[in-house]
Structures are given as C-alpha cells and as structure tokens.
Amino acid sequence: MTLDTLRALAAEDRLADFGVFHSTEDDAPGPGTIVLLGPDEPGFWAHVTNAPEFADTRPDPLDRWSRRVISALADRLGGTALFPFGTPLHPFMTWALRSGRAWASPVQLLVHDRAGLMVSYRGAIHLGYRADLPSTTSDSPCRDCRSQPCLTACPVTALTSGGYDIAACHAWLDTGPACMSQGCEVRRACPVSRGYGRTDAQSAFHMERFHP
Template sequence: MLERIEARAAAEALTILGGFAAEPGDGLPEGTRSLLLLGPREPGFWPHLTAQPEWQDERPDPVDRWSGRVIAALAEEFDAVPVFPFGGPPWWPFYSWALRTGRAFASPVRLIVHDTAGLFFSCRGALALRERLEPPAGVSPCAECPSQPCLTACPTSALGAEGYDVPACHAFLDRPEGTACLDRGCAVRRACPRSQGHARMEAQSAYHMRQFHR
C-alpha cells in the first residue's frame, strides 16, 4: 500500500516524508492505525504547484488551498482522513508526528531536519489511515555532519543553538542586507548540506519567506 500511495502522491509532486504506526498518546484522529506525512517531491514541486488553479486564480493562500484539495482527494481514494498543519483548530501536533517517523529530527538549531530534505523539511498534510503500516525509519543527517554549519550561518545570529529570535530575524529582513534571505531563503536552512542536495527552487523559498515576513 505504501508503494501505491507514493505513486499517486508523485503524480501531484508530493512524496511520503515518513510515517508511523499509531500508539496511544499520538493525538491522532479517532480510528487511525497509521499516519503518513506528505510533502514536496523534488525536483519539480514548485513548477507543478504554480501551474495549478489555486495559484492562477490570485486568491489568498494558494499553497494551502492546493494542499487541501489534493490531499483530501488522496485521502478519499485510500479511505483515510486528511489532516493539515493549517486551518485549525484543531491544531494537530505535526512537530511531534514528524519526530515519530524516525526520518525527521531536532537539528542543532532546533528546527526539524529531515533525512532527505534537510532543513527544507516542509509538510503539506498527512493521511490518517485505517490500515496499520510501519514505514521505514532513517538516520539523522546531523550524525554525519561534524561541522554543523547551521549553527553559524545566520547573518544576524537570530537562529542558533539557543533557539529562534523571531523579532531579530524580522528586523534583519527589513534591512537591505536581508535581501539575500528574502530572495533565496533562510541562510541557516540553505547552509545544511542535506538541504543543498534537495533541489528545492529558490522561488519557493522566496515565497515562503515573504509570507513569513509580510
């Protein structure tokens, strides 16, 4: 079943970022026996998304609206419940779910780092399935990264081992020297060696940065 879901998700430029068999305390929808997280499949996610009706109609929140339509359709096809990290309440615990997959980990800067996406981890939604599946786990890329460039990459020291100083980040983005982060994406996320191999387009990072900083 994992292969079938992965194939259908790939048709919409999505991929399974990880999953887990449900246990008590996971905070899942009633009746869930396993959960699969879905996110951008690279290369090709951004060109696919920007060709969709939700992007073309110039209405607000195109990425969330597209995610809702596509993942809801996948859920119907596989008799699952679609769950999203937006549009709450309820606000589902996607951070802890990601860690439960064994493919996402707390990085040295506390952001989630993924075994293939690095610090470009982005979850568009999840499928809460009635079947019990046990997707394979991975290995933290930080275990193979002795230099940990994420710790020193932030040009204004707003993001590091002590956490994230959001006001300092916004203040930096307001200045001319913040243009590189706005146009190319967060310098810390870009510094991760695993992120650099993920093929995420700078246009996608720029969109999310400007949504964050608006």
C-alpha cells in the same frame, strides 16, 4: 492498498512520503497509520504553480492546493486528510519526530533525512489500519555533519543552539537580504538541504508570507 500505492498516487502531484508511523488511541485521528506528505523535489514548485489556485487572486494558494489534492487522495484511499494549517491544528512537528525521519537539528529546527532544514509538510493521510511500516534505520544527518554550518550561517545569530531570536530575525529581514529571495541562510547552509532541489522561487514565496 499498500503504502507503495499511496506513494505512487501522491507522486502524480509531486508529493512524497516524508514519514510514516502508527497512530494510537491518544492521537486525534485515532489508531491506524499516518503518512506525512511533503514536496517531491525537484519539480514540486513548477507543478504546483501551474494549478488553478495560483491563477486566481484569492489568498493562500499553496494551502488551498494542498487541501484539495490531499483530500482527494485521502478519499481515493479511504483515509482522512490532515493538515498543518487551519483547524483543528495537528501536531505535525511531534508527528515528524515520531516518524523516525526527522530530528531536532543543532539550531533546534527540524531536519529531515531527505529535505534537510528545508523540510515542510503539506499534509498527511490517516489510514484506519496498521500498515506495514518501512524500516527507518537512518540516524539524523547532523550526527555525521562535522562542520555543522547551520550554527554559524545566520548573519545576525538569530538561530543558534540556544534558540531563536525572532526579533533579530525580522529586523534583519527588514533590510532586504538574500534570505527574502533565496530562503533562510541557516536552512540553505545545511548540506542535505543543498541537495534537495528546492527552488529559490518557492523559498521566496514562503519568506514573503513569513515576513510580509
């Protein structure tokens, strides 16, 4: 099985390879290869919201969809499915940095070479062998971003180079700003995010869960 096979199978459910790295004995899954999976945009949200998990009234439809789909994919590939939710809690932020395709942005959020500040991980698959890794020669997109609009996008300066003021953020969201229907203004300001194709409906879904 090659990584190309994994990518092709993941694409059937609008999931994309968001980074690959070799795991070691120190990682909970053990040595091998970990493939991080994220939404394949545009088109992910239209696909996933047609799934049965979104037709019932049970909570956490996106997490339940992710668990079902990625677990089935891992079984087909002889791997193990891993998730950034539930237990055990895996260090997806650390894994993202190790993949060479995500970095700390000027506002300390992760920024991804394809998704920008809209990066999210639906899960990962651990393969019990060391697959040939793709080259990751790109640098952080922030390196050539001269204007760095993320630093000034937040109306209440809750996200800055100095960190995250969560109280100020939630107080602002209480007023019902566009962040609730379109997503965080800082994330939307990122030039890479703007070209990613994530829908407002998906951002609103996540914001409602972040600030119910």
